[in-house]
Amino acid sequence: MRRGLVWFTEDLRLDDNETLLKAIEENEEVLPVYFWTEHEQKPQFGIPRLGDTRKSFIQESLANLQQQLHAIGGSLLVLNGSPEDQITKLCKQFDIRKVYTKKQVGSEEKTSQIRVKERLLAIAVDFETYSSSTLFHPDDLPFSVRDIPLLFTKFRKLAEKESVVRSPFNPPERITVPPFEEVIMARTLSSKPTWLQGGEDHALERLHHFIWEHQAIKTYKETRDQLSGLDCSTKFSAWLSQGCISPRRIYSEIKRFEHEVLANDSTYWVIFELLWRDFFRFSFKKYPKAYFQLHGLDQQALYTQFDPSKFEAWTQGKTSEALINAGMNELRETGFVSNRMRQILASYWVFGMQQDWRYGAAWFEHCLVDYDVASNWGNWAYIAGVGNDNRGGREFNIEKQAQLFDKDGAYRAQWLTS
Ligand SMILES: Cc1cc2nc3c(=O)[nH]c(=O)nc-3n(C[C@H](O)[C@H](O)[C@H](O)COP(=O)(O)OP(=O)(O)OC[C@H]3O[C@@H](n4cnc5c(N)ncnc54)[C@H](O)[C@@H]3O)c2cc1C
Numbered sequence: 001m002r003r004g005l006v007w008f009t010e011d012l013r014l015d016d017n018e019t020l021l022k023a024i025e026e027n028e029e030v031l032p033v034y035f036w037t038e039h040e041q042k043p044q045f046g047i048p049r050l051g052d053t054r055k056s057f058i059q060e061s062l063a064n065l066q067q068q069l070h071a072i073g074g075s076l077l078v079l080n081g082s083p084e085d086q087i088t089k090l091c092k093q094f095d096i097r098k099v100y101t102k103k104q105v106g107s108e109e110k111t112s113q114i115r116v117k118e119r120l121l122a123i124a125v126d127f128e129t130y131s132s133s134t135l136f137h138p139d140d141l142p143f144s145v146r147d148i149p150l151l152f153t154k155f156r157k158l159a160e161k162e163s164v165v166r167s168p169f170n171p172p173e174r175i176t177v178p179p180f181e182e183v184i185m186a187r188t189l190s191s192k193p194t195w196l197q198g199g200e201d202h203a204l205e206r207l208h209h210f211i212w213e214h215q216a217i218k219t220y221k222e223t224r225d226q227l228s229g230l231d232c233s234t235k236f237s238a239w240l241s242q243g244c245i246s247p248r249r250i251y252s253e254i255k256r257f258e259h260e261v262l263a264n265d266s267t268y269w270v271i272f273e274l275l276w277r278d279f280f281r282f283s284f285k286k287y288p289k290a291y292f293q294l295h296g297l298d299q300q301a302l303y304t305q306f307d308p309s310k311f312e313a314w315t316q317g318k319t320s321e322a323l324i325n326a327g328m329n330e331l332r333e334t335g336f337v338s339n340r341m342r343q344i345l346a347s348y349w350v351f352g353m354q355q356d357w358r359y360g361a362a363w364f365e366h367c368l369v370d371y372d373v374a375s376n377w378g379n380w381a382y383i384a385g386v387g388n389d390n391r392g393g394r395e396f397n398i399e400k401q402a403q404l405f406d407k408d409g410a411y412r413a414q415w416l417t418s
Contacts, residue, residue, distance in 0.1 A: 002027045003094055003178060007083060007101035007116075008034045008076070009109070011132055011243035012061045013200040014068050016168035019130045020175075023100040029178050031094050032069060032076045034062055035083045045306075047362045052190040053335025053369040054238075057198040061242045063185040064199025074175035075182045084115045091125045094178055098126040102133065102243070105281050106373035107288040133240075134278045135247040135271075136163050138285075145285045150297070150388055155279050156272070168248040192335045192369055195230060196238055203239035207250060210234050211257050221266040224273075225340045227327075227411045233338065234270060237370035240277070247274050280378035283388060291377040294356060296386025302393065303354040310353045315363055317415075323402045324348050326415035333415075335369030340405055346383045347396040357384035 004027035006020050012034075014020065023030045041049040066076045079086055087099065099120055104110045117127045131138050138145055142162035149155045195206075211217050216231035223232040239245045251271060258267050287297060294301045312318070317325035317332070327341045337345065342364070349360035361380035365371050378387060385393025406412055 001029060001095070003029045003031065003096050005031045005033060005087075005091065005094070005096045005099045007087070007099055008032060008065070009102050009104065009243075010241065011102045012058075012065045012198075013203070013244050013246065014065075014072070014171035015200065015204070016132070016246035016249050017171070018132050018169055019100045019102055021169055021172055022128070022130065023098075024172050024175055026098070029176050030074070031090070031096065031178055031180070032074060032175070033090065034065075034076060034078045035086065036078055036080050037082050039080070040082045044365075045359050045362045047359075047366050049365060051335065051366045051368075052188050053192040053196075053367070054371055056188040056190040056192065057196060057238055057335075057369050058242060059185050059187055060198030060202075061200075061244050062198075063187075064201055064244075066182065066185065068200060069175065069177075072172060072175050074177045075180070077180050078183055078185065082112065084112060084119065087116050088119050088123055088125075091120065091123060094180075096125055098128065100128055100130070103129040103131045105133070105284045107292070109373075110288060132246065133243060134281055135165055135251055135274050136278055137166055138282065140164065140166070141282070145282055148279075148282050148286050151390070152276060152279050152388060155282070156275050159275065159278070165248060165251050168246055168252055190335070191333050195235070196334075196336065196369055198238070198242065198244065200239075200244045203236070203245035206235060206239065207245060207253055210236075211253050215261070217254065217257060217267050217270060218262060218264065219266055221269040224269070225338075225405065227338050227341055227405050228414070235336075237372070237375075238336070241370045241372040241375075247277065250274065277372075277375055279388070280374040283378060284374040291374075291381050291387070292358065294358060294386075296381040296384070297388065299386040301357065301384060301386050303350060304356055305354070306356045306359055307353075310355060311359055311363075314349055314353060314360075319348070319353075321348065321352070321398050322412045322416060323398055323406060324352075326406075326412045329415040331364075331367050335367055340401075342379070343383060343394065344396050344398065344401050346380055347394055348398060350384045350393065351395040352398070357381070357386070 004023040006023045038050050069076050104113050120127045140163045142158050214231055226232040290297050317328040327337055327345045331337045350357045361377055364376055381387030382389050383394045
């Protein structure tokens with residue numbers, strides 16, 4: 001009996017999942033496994049990594065993946081603890097020949113993957129990784145990841161000119177799994193909004209709503225900077241972060257919409273933003289550690305100090321700026337703030353409060369429901385002036401931002417009263 005193991009990480013879906021498809025294709029039975037590593041994750045700068053909104057989103061996504069696998073004849077084994085400690089035991093117990101998983105981008109996750117690979121090699125189990133989280137497949141880029149341009153525009157122009165986005169794979173129709181006892185997923189209570197439900201089903205519903213039902217994609221470029229409003233931007237980020245949906249599936253639906261209904265600047269702009277996501281992911285592969293360091297990509301950080309009382313004021317929404325307090329309250333309570341608000345909040349921590357940017361990034365990592373290692377640390381480094389930019393960072397004038405994006409004060413009123 002040929003048996004494989006699929007180690008799910010941030011690819012909690014059946015659709016466009018090459019890792020899963022390959023495992024099913026090459027084996028008679030496949031064991032789908034997810035390792036819950038919360039307790040192995042050490043706090044950074046004293047801040048716990050995983051906040052309740054993301055925790056509950058991941059739990060929902062896993063429960064949905066279990067249901068999806070049931071529907072095609074399978075199930076999902078969720079184990080507490082690190083893969084390093086458990087995978088060899090599992091492979092021996094189930095007589096696994098090969099382990100399949102998604103390629104990782106964060107440095108800690110990569111290190112864990114290398115350790116797992118070494119342990120598997122020692123017991124003669126094969127190990128294969130797949131790139132399944134970006135729009136462009138890394139093999140299709142016109143440069144090697146080592147030579148990725150420092151600036152986004154250069155990356156985008158080259159990638160768009162020379163590469164083609166691959167078609168997404170269809171989901172598998174059937175899976176056969178060895179017998180094991182499935183555990184019902186725990187649920188953490190959180191205050192995240194009701195529209196932010198984890199899982200592939202919700203991701204595909206959101207995609208359908210945004211593109212086809214509401215057709216909000218037609219005006220995305222004009223509305224994406226608004227501070228609130230469900231359909232002003234796609235809200236795909238949390239599902240993308242846990243891999244409940246693939247960027248290639250989003251791309252193929254946009255292309256279909258452009259072909260059948262309308263193609264304009266707005267429809268293109270969603271793809272443009274997905275390219276920012278790709279850009280940070282590929283840049284992370286080039287610089288796996290630099291984005292976590294004060295001076296980032298070998299530049300000079302302007303502010304190096306950390307004042308705990310300023311941190312308390314910023315995180316708890318008790319600064320002298322109403323717009324900042326509103327944004328920090330929304331972030332703490334819901335796990336989500338718009339892109340514009342993220343820029344304003346980050347800029348205020350770095351330039352307004354003149355603090356070490358990494359504490360801000362770590363707080364976002366704790367709070368964000370859509371936390372993604374490359375997008376979070378890459379954007380923070382960019383704003384702080386130590387990332388993929390040569391303009392010394394992005395300082396936002398809070399008063400001007402409030403005038404532009406919250407002229408009537410509705411956003412502040414909403415988040416300052418709660
Ligand atoms: C300081 C800071 C921290 C951030 N941290 C994260 C994070 O941890 N996880 C995360 O997914 N995004 C992060 N972003 C990027 C961006 O703010 C969010 O992706 C976006 O606000 C999510 O809302 P949306 O899905 O409606 O985005 P849309 O505007 O609808 O964009 C579509 C998709 O494009 C991608 N995208 C958009 N803008 C960016 C960007 N600037 N960088 C990378 N990808 C982008 C996202 O996947 C997003 O879902 C951060 C931005 C800043 C300024």
